[in-house]
Amino acid sequence: MMNILIHLALLLALPPLLLGVINKTKAWFGGRTGVPFLQLYRDLFKLFRKGYVLSDSTTWIFRAGPLVTLAATAGAGLLIPLGRFVSPLSFTGDLILFAYLMALGRFFTTAAALDTGSAFEGMGASREVTFAVLSEPALFFAYLTLAKVSGRLSLTGMLHGYAGGFSAGTVAPLVLTAIGLFIVMLAETCRVPVDDPNTHLELTMIHEVMILDHSGPLLGTALYAASMKLFVLGAFLLHVVAPFGTGTAWLDWPIFVAEMLALAAAIGVLESIIARLRMRRVPYLLVGSLLFCASAFILLVRL
Amino acid sequence: MDSMVLILSASGIFFLSGFPALLLRRHPAAGRRIATVAMICGSALGLAGVAAAIVSALTPSFDAAWSLPWGGFSVRADPLALVFLLPVFILPTLASIYGLGYAGQGTKDEDGPRLGLSFGILAAGMTVTAVARDGALFLLSWEIMAIAAFFAGSIDEDDAEARRAGWIYLVATHAGTLCLIAMFALWNRATGSFALVPNAAVDSGTAGTLFVLALVGFGFKAGLMPLHVWLPGFYAHAPSQVAAVLSPVMSKMGVYGLFLVTVMLPSGEAWWGEAALAVGAITAVGGIAFAAAQSDAKRLLAYSSVENVGIIVMGFGLALLGRVSGRGAWIALGAGGALFHVWNHGLFKSLLFMAAGSAERAAGSRDMDKLGGLAARMPKTAFLFTVGALAICGLPPLNGFASELPIYIGLFSTLGLDGRPAHPGAAVAVAALAMAGALAVAAFVKALSAIFLGNTRGAALSPARDPSAAMLGPMVLTAVACAALGSAPLLVVPLLDRVVAFWAASAGLPSLGAAAPYRALGIAGPALAAAVGLLALIAIARKPAGIGRRGSAVRIGTWDCGYARPTARMQYSSSSFARSIVTLFKYLLYPKKLNPDVVGAFPVVSRHDDEVPDTIHERIVLPFVAFIERSLPRMRWLQQGQTHHYILYMLVILFVLLAVGGIL
Numbered sequence: 001m002m003n004i005l006i007h008l009a010l011l012l013a014l015p016p017l018l019l020g021v022i023n024k025t026k027a028w029f030g031g032r033t034g035v036p037f038l039q040l041y042r043d044l045f046k047l048f049r050k051g052y053v054l055s056d057s058t059t060w061i062f063r064a065g066p067l068v069t070l071a072a073t074a075g076a077g078l079l080i081p082l083g084r085f086v087s088p089l090s091f092t093g094d095l096i097l098f099a100y101l102m103a104l105g106r107f108f109t110t111a112a113a114l115d116t117g118s119a120f121e122g123m124g125a126s127r128e129v130t131f132a133v134l135s136e137p138a139l140f141f142a143y144l145t146l147a148k149v150s151g152r153l154s155l156t157g158m159l160h161g162y163a164g165g166f167s168a169g170t171v172a173p174l175v176l177t178a179i180g181l182f183i184v185m186l187a188e189t190c191r192v193p194v195d196d197p198n199t200h201l202e203l204t205m206i207h208e209v210m211i212l213d214h215s216g217p218l219l220g221t222a223l224y225a226a227s228m229k230l231f232v233l234g235a236f237l238l239h240v241v242a243p244f245g246t247g248t249a250w251l252d253w254p255i256f257v258a259e260m261l262a263l264a265a266a267i268g269v270l271e272s273i274i275a276r277l278r279m280r281r282v283p284y285l286l287v288g289s290l291l292f293c294a295s296a297f298i299l300l301v302r303l
Numbered sequence: 304m305d306s307m308v309l310i311l312s313a314s315g316i317f318f319l320s321g322f323p324a325l326l327l328r329r330h331p332a333a334g335r336r337i338a339t340v341a342m343i344c345g346s347a348l349g350l351a352g353v354a355a356a357i358v359s360a361l362t363p364s365f366d367a368a369w370s371l372p373w374g375g376f377s378v379r380a381d382p383l384a385l386v387f388l389l390p391v392f393i394l395p396t397l398a399s400i401y402g403l404g405y406a407g408q409g410t411k412d413e414d415g416p417r418l419g420l421s422f423g424i425l426a427a428g429m430t431v432t433a434v435a436r437d438g439a440l441f442l443l444s445w446e447i448m449a450i451a452a453f454f455a456g457s458i459d460e461d462d463a464e465a466r467r468a469g470w471i472y473l474v475a476t477h478a479g480t481l482c483l484i485a486m487f488a489l490w491n492r493a494t495g496s497f498a499l500v501p502n503a504a505v506d507s508g509t510a511g512t513l514f515v516l517a518l519v520g521f522g523f524k525a526g527l528m529p530l531h532v533w534l535p536g537f538y539a540h541a542p543s544q545v546a547a548v549l550s551p552v553m554s555k556m557g558v559y560g561l562f563l564v565t566v567m568l569p570s571g572e573a574w575w576g577e578a579a580l581a582v583g584a585i586t587a588v589g590g591i592a593f594a595a596a597q598s599d600a601k602r603l604l605a606y607s608s609v610e611n612v613g614i615i616v617m618g619f620g621l622a623l624l625g626r627v628s629g630r631g632a633w634i635a636l637g638a639g640g641a642l643f644h645v646w647n648h649g650l651f652k653s654l655l656f657m658a659a660g661s662a663e664r665a666a667g668s669r670d671m672d673k674l675g676g677l678a679a680r681m682p683k684t685a686f687l688f689t690v691g692a693l694a695i696c697g698l699p700p701l702n703g704f705a706s707e708l709p710i711y712i713g714l715f716s717t718l719g720l721d722g723r724p725a726h727p728g729a730a731v732a733v734a735a736l737a738m739a740g741a742l743a744v745a746a747f748v749k750a751l752s753a754i755f756l757g758n759t760r761g762a763a764l765s766p767a768r769d770p771s772a773a774m775l776g777p778m779v780l781t782a783v784a785c786a787a788l789g790s791a792p793l794l795v796v797p798l799l800d801r802v803v804a805f806w807a808a809s810a811g812l813p814s815l816g817a818a819a820p821y822r823a824l825g826i827a828g829p830a831l832a833a834a835v836g837l838l839a840l841i842a843i844a845r846k847p848a849g850i851g852r853r854g855s856a857v858r859i860g861t862w863d864c865g866y867a868r869p870t871a872r873m874q875y876s877s878s879s880f881a882r883s884i885v886t887l888f889k890y891l892l893y894p895k896k897l898n899p900d901v902v903g904a905f906p907v908v909s910r911h912d913d914e915v916p917d918t919i920h921e922r923i924v925l926p927f928v929a930f931i932e933r934s935l936p937r938m939r940w941l942q943q944g945q946t947h948h949y950i951l952y953m954l955v956i957l958f959v960l961l962a963v964g965g966i967l
Contacts, residue, residue, distance in 0.1 A: 099737070
């Protein structure tokens with residue numbers, strides 16, 4: 001029970017801090033002081049107190065967009081186990097619900113963007129759905145590999161299943177899967193090298209350009225949902241790259257939080273040392289992640 | 304016997320429903336109403352029959368002597384027939400009610416009687432096809448269904464495109480029927496009768512041939528990927544209430560045929576399931592990739608039907624694999640998921656066709672590059688279309704997710720997680736299903752926003768309004784059914800379990816409700832809806848006050864980057880939205896582009912054209928037809944145009960056949 005409460009608290013409270021860590025890391029790399037770690041909390045607090053501006057052309061879908069995305073992402077956050085702890089909600093096949101909740105969020109984010117009738121936002125929405133066409137099968141190949149290694153078909157079972165040890169033959173597939181999943185995570189959360197979250201108005205943006213017309217609480221909800229998506233996908237990835245645990249609850253929670261912050265710092269480092277790809281190059285990167293995940297599965301079943 | 308009488312009389316009423324309108328040519332509206340009332344009566348009788356058969360758990364049947372030289376009049380409402388009878392008794396009637404408001408695509412009164420007549424005969428043909436358990440009767444009703452669909456679908460005779468689409472359909476459906484005739488002839492040779500009942504005595508070579516013939520013959524009707532060429536054009540040009548029956552119900556008769564033939568045959572070999580899985584995966588990904596690229600709203604929906612048939616056939620292939628290797632879970636999840644998806648696709652696809660048809664009628668076009676912004680004037684239709692779009696993308700908590708979930712889990716379980724032999728080749732289909740899912744989101748976000756969201760692109764859309772209650776009612780019913788089946792799938796599990804046990808001819812199968820996490824889904828779906836509702840309430844509870852103040856909302860134009868004269872034509876259109884996907888799949892889609900030449904500093908008016916025609920049709924069918932046209936004129940001397948010559952040919956052929964028969 002305690003663990004479920006901690007799970008909920010972390011899911012709701014931690015995500016904005018991750019963006020703070022990423023930005024602080026990037027500022028540190030650039031030799032700047034940077035915004036405070038807690039800046040996004042302040043931004044959200046400010047946005048939720050404001051009024052909002054709606055475009056004439058928008059309908060209820062525009063307002064539903066951030067709300068449904070937040071609800072779907074939080075739903076996915078209830079399915080994912082954090083660290084060594086089982087998730088609050090776990091059943092056979094919940095991994096498919098997890099992926100489809102993400103897709104539900106995508107449906108509403110992109111539909112809300114198109115609801116404004118702005119060419120900018122259409123561009124972002126078009127890219128978002130296109131890149132998902134490549135990242136979704138990559139995610140499912142990763143599922144196949146993880147399910148085969150662990151012998152389980154629920155997220156908790158699958159992601160905890162091999163922590164106790166696995167045979168030497170599964171090392172290579174797991175490494176390949178980790179690389180593929182890392183790229184999928186960067187693409188799904190719109191980070192460099194797929195998207196650059198720092199600028200709004202470039203023609204090359206994806207997520208930021210889709211929420212261009214959202215303001216006030218709606219913008220706050222969209223930003224909060226985006227950070228929660230980073231948290232959820234990061235928690236998924238951590239199981240593959242750092243399946244460590246002691247078995248003692250009061251030690252494992254701090255370990256998980258530290259891992260999560262380290263992942264955010266790693267993303268910050270990555271964003272500091274590489275440039276964003278040109279948009280037409282992004283599909284190659286995503287096909288690369290698909291190939292990583294697919295060859296991991298082929299290695300696993302044929303060796 | 305009693306419920307069989309009900310079902311057969313339902314088909315009789317369907318058959319006759321269009322005839323009174325022929326006598327009432329002066330009063331077309333009255334004729335239409337009589338036809339719809341007759342359809343409702345037929346449906347009520349038929350549903351009563353189906354319900355009685357479900358409750359009694361018996362298999363009502365009826366056999367009669369038959370003066371034709373083959374077989375007999377043999378009908379049987381076994382569980383498989385019941386599954387396919389349900390949509391036949393529900394969806395055409397809803398479409399007929401919708402049609403009262405829609406009244407034909409060309410809204411020409413003289414088309415009304417013909418439409419009503421062929422619509423009723425189509426429904427009757429489908430009913431008999433679903434219960435026919437004799438080869439000759441099956442082919443007869445199959446052919447009646449196919450021809451009635453031709454007359455109902457190509458009602459718009461003034462449109463050359465529509466006539467062409469009708470002809471392509473007619474050719475394709477008869478190509479399929481040829482395969483079926485060959486199949487039934489072979490079945491008769493192998494078993495000694497046309498009775499469509501399980502027969503384990505068929506040897507494996509013949510069974511394999513029968514399976515391939517069924518896959519091709521029924522594949523034409525279902526729209527499996529290389530055989531789907533007739534489907535996009537025919538659905539696009541059919542009146543919406545007909546399209547709302549053709550795709551959800553008539554095409555599914557192809558799926559029904561596949562299940563029926565595999566009931567009759569022994570469990571076969573592993574390659575059957577593998578072939579079905581491969582064809583299903585290609586159909587699913589290819590169909591939805593084409594859908595995402597279309598600008599015509601109804602063509603998009605038609606291609607998405609191809610995708611959904613692919614998903615169903617993937618589940619069918621998984622069940623075949625399970626049957627041959629004795630894996631109950633694969634059968635339950637594959638066949639159960641596939642049959643559930645047959646219902647679900649029927650519901651949301653007819654909802655989408657009806658909603659898109661209302662938009663088409665209100666706005667006068669189904670070219671999505673010219674539509675847009677209809678949600679402001681048709682809020683109810685827009686909401687209903689959104690429900691259908693979410694359901695067809697397989698998104699929780701609607702019914703598309705409930706039926707894709709077991710297929711996913713079944714494909715995952717081919718990894719051999721329980722320690723028994725794995726079939727990892729089948730598991731790869733998971734990735735195809737996932738890609739199809741992502742493409743479906745792209746296609747339907749595009750359809751929703753290009754038709755209903757953003758700003759109005761074309762001219763003269765001002766009179767658009769939500770349609771009448773006759774048109775909204777059926778849409779609301781199907782949307783409610785989508786939500787209900789999505790959050791409470793356990794309701795239909797007992798019936799699905801019975802059908803799966805019947806299909807696999809084995810009793811010890813796990814229940815679909817136990818193999819798929821429907822109990823959890825029943826909690827997760829409403830919980831998700833509740834969370835969204837709560838967030839929305841919090842958002843609404845804030846009272847407006849003034850610019851920038853807490854909780855206020857201000858309405859101004861979309862932010863336009865300071866550009867002084869933005870127009871609606873600048874927003875992302877259907878084609879521009881799909882462009883990156885078309886580029887990604889250009890080796891499958893072969894887009895045709897006509898780019899404008901921009902010359903000088905002040906270029907003159909120019910045009911850009913961009914379309915994605917069907918690759919199979921353009922690159923295989925048309926060249927083949929052209930080849931026939933080029934190479935066959937040499938045979939033209941045979942075609943004298945004189946009847947006695949033709950009679951002579953027939954005589955000669957009969958003699959040759961007699962001689963050949965004598966030798967064999």
